[in-house]
Amino acid sequence: TTMASMKDREKAFESKFAHDAEMNFKAEARRNRLLAAWVGDKLGMSDEETKAYAGTLIAADLKEAGDDDVIQKVLADAVERNATIDEAELRAKSEELLTVAKAGLMEEDS
DSSP: OOHHHHHHHHHHHHHHHHTOHHHHHHHHHHHHHHHHHHHHHHHTOOHHHHHHHHHHHHHHHTTSSSSHHHHHHHHHHHHHTTOOOOHHHHHHHHHHHHHHHHHHHHHHHO
C-alpha cells in the first residue's frame, strides 16, 4: 500500500472512531494486548506472564487519558527486569499497533 492509501485508511478509522467511545475503548484494549505481546517478547516473558501483563496494561490505560500512562508503565517494567526499551521505539510501536487494532475491529464490524 502507498503512503497515501495508508493515510486515507487512517482518516476513515479516525472518523469512525472519533464518534464512538466504545470502539475507541475496544481498539485501545486490543492495542494494549498487542503491545503486551511485543513487550513480553522483548522482556522474555512466558505466554502466561504476557497474558497477565496485557491486563495490567489495560488497567494502566484507564488511569488517565492518553497513552503516557501505558508508556511510563512499560518503561518502568523494563527497568525492573533490567532491560531497556527505547521510548521512541515504544511510542512508534504503540501508534502502529493502534492502527492495526482499529483495522481489525473495522473488519470484524463490517
